[in-house]
Amino acid sequence: MTQYKYVLEENGMPTYWYNILADMKKPPPFYLHPATLEVMDDPPMPPPVFPMELIKQEFSKERFIEIPDEVQDVLKMWRPAPLYRAARWEKALDTPARIYYKWEGVSPPGSHKPNTAIAQAYYAKEEKLEGFATETGAGQWGSALCFAANLFGLKCKVFMVTISYHQKPYRRVMMETWGGSVVPSPSSETNAGRAILEKDPETTGSLGIAISEALEYAMTHEGFKYSLGSVVNFVLLHQTVIGLEAKKQMEMAGDYPDIVIGCAGGGSNAAGLIFPFMQDKLNGSQPNLRAIFVESTACPSMTRGTYAYDWGDTAKTGPVAKMHTVGHGFIPAPVHAGGLRYHGMAPSICALLDQGQAEARAYHQNIILQAAESFARAEGFIVAPETAHAIQAAYDEAMACKESGESKVILFNASGHGLLDLAAYDAFHRQDLPDYELEQEKIEQALVELPQIPNG
């Protein structure tokens, strides 16, 4: 019988995270202070919105960073996660490609997000904090942090992008079941939220605004710190358990990927899978490895944005980073892939793109749901709309193999299940799912507001 599933024993889980900054010839430039635009070249990064240990990790140049025992202990609730050979889907596509996927949907919140949420909650508990404030788009991150915070006895305050709050009510219930407190963003609980609501009471919100609200909440509530679910180095670091496991599992399968793929909103799940393989490319042992980061056409920072310094949030509260951006004021169309509605991108991924080490592409939401449905019918799993972007890229690569007759090895990250996103599939079935065309003018307007950097 065909082997489809590569399962590691509990002791096959990595005991360290992989820090790609140690292997990049030119790491991403330092953050700039949000107000003065001066270089922040050493920890602690002011304002100290994160637990200190995470700030240290953000600036670390160590290649491997140990995963604390207590963090490993909790990750083992669902890790190591299985890696699958998509043999049934290959057959359905009639492709000579060998397609693999890492399945992160087995975690209790249903995505890769708890990989970092658990670590962040652990360090917060070590610092004796009372709780976290955070933002969430589709609710994947918020539910992961509520889940993690609760396990470590911490409170969790979540600002959930309004469009998702209404599109995905079940994720709110999930967060509440784990003891979290959830409000739609923009909310009237912060100055940042009130300012936006005053200008546009009907706004669908954005991750940029929600970040501003969470930052403000954390800075104005004693014992609270801010928690971020993507973009920054330490988050991507925590996600490398995905790729470190996948490398062992690909070895079990006797294959090595020609192409590694992940969907990217802030970039954390894609980096989590891709960075440990990228190490082999950066050190020259796998020079031909292709890495593809896939975004939504509704928020095309990598494919249509600019590579420049920008604020990470709409209210300019957080640091300025050099990244691919469509502008911190950009409000994307309400696509179902709420996790891909971020205006920027992880600076480390952007540096790799800029240095020609990786590729980016963007898709509309109808085509990605079509691919996800074809995947669900062959492989069983119904994935999140974000993940569906990675599936579409895998599909395109598999079809290219069919055309060329090549039998390439394609590996993508199936970052989460779509069981709380079935409204997207329903709209797709009813042919009621718009493909939003984005006018260049709208991007250019948002880019006007980028900071003016003296030597940028």
Add this chain to the structure above:
Amino acid sequence: MTQYKYVLEENGMPTYWYNILADMKKPPPFYLHPATLEVMDDPPMPPPVFPMELIKQEFSKERFIEIPDEVQDVLKMWRPAPLYRAARWEKALDTPARIYYKWEGVSPPGSHKPNTAIAQAYYAKEEKLEGFATETGAGQWGSALCFAANLFGLKCKVFMVTISYHQKPYRRVMMETWGGSVVPSPSSETNAGRAILEKDPETTGSLGIAISEALEYAMTHEGFKYSLGSVVNFVLLHQTVIGLEAKKQMEMAGDYPDIVIGCAGGGSNAAGLIFPFMQDKLNGSQPNLRAIFVESTACPSMTRGTYAYDWGDTAKTGPVAKMHTVGHGFIPAPVHAGGLRYHGMAPSICALLDQGQAEARAYHQNIILQAAESFARAEGFIVAPETAHAIQAAYDEAMACKESGESKVILFNASGHGLLDLAAYDAFHRQDLPDYELEQEKIEQALVELPQIPNG
């Protein structure tokens, strides 16, 4: 570090099913013909609504029945399923009990149901059928059968109990994503449905009615057969992979259960876990093992019904079986645990109850959701309302251990996740979840309609 999770290699999956009829001193009595009430003591069971191989299994006395390779191959998409030590929940409850649970939520449809759906679809394909008609309560069974039918190239027509069709729209989308066709039941597509709608256009429906509709549809559509997700012997047989795996995993953990628990609507998930352990009780090697079947107070067939012959469906189309029943005309209150709204119970389970080999109990829905929330906060997983009944029983037993100071080993089946049932948790949080009191009179009324058996 504590070991919480016991994972079997792919080759640790059982290659045969366990048939408890081989070990019961007094197996359940034969079915009676739905119209003549004559004993149906040999296959084929008229009318031959199921694929022939399943009818053979229904009457088999073989202790072990081989699982076809193609069925094993598909089950390995998610099996073997993990078994967990609920160490965090034990700590939260401060109990000396050792609590284990088998986690069936990892299957693509999210419950134990595909264990039999896959087998049934395989046999249907072998018989070159075109498709299945079936009923579903909460949608767990319907989604499992759509998932399975699609993998074997079969059509699937699902009659979904109206109350669940509206309470759980996402399960409909799930079924449609896998290519199924879903209508609310009672529907206007069958005589059985039209008759009920005429009498009561506002009915919330019941599994009994939906079964009648599916049976009628199968019998009136060329190439279609009926598929049942619980109650009958061959379904329970297919579910024994759960307990067969769990026995190996308990051995890995170095423990053997004192108490095994499952929630029971028709009884399949409970039997799936419990029967392989029950073998040890029946053969005398574990005489003190306690088996607990847990139902909803809204449909208390085991705890308040009678042990008598009754039709399995409302329209009296299917065979008559001796079972614990609240009457085939009984329409239970619309509790969220749609899978527990069946008027009868698996005859094999009923025989074990009658012979004093097992126990039954019933719970209201608020208390079971409270237990499920306490479980979710400790163990992470958010379970289905049906599963929550098993959790409440485990909770009660763990609390009894705390009282007595005993360190008993409790094992329950976590039969499915509740990610599509979050409306139940939401109602629980909002204190908007009724506990339905069932008047004895209502049961007595339904029991009046039981068949009059000459020598019953």
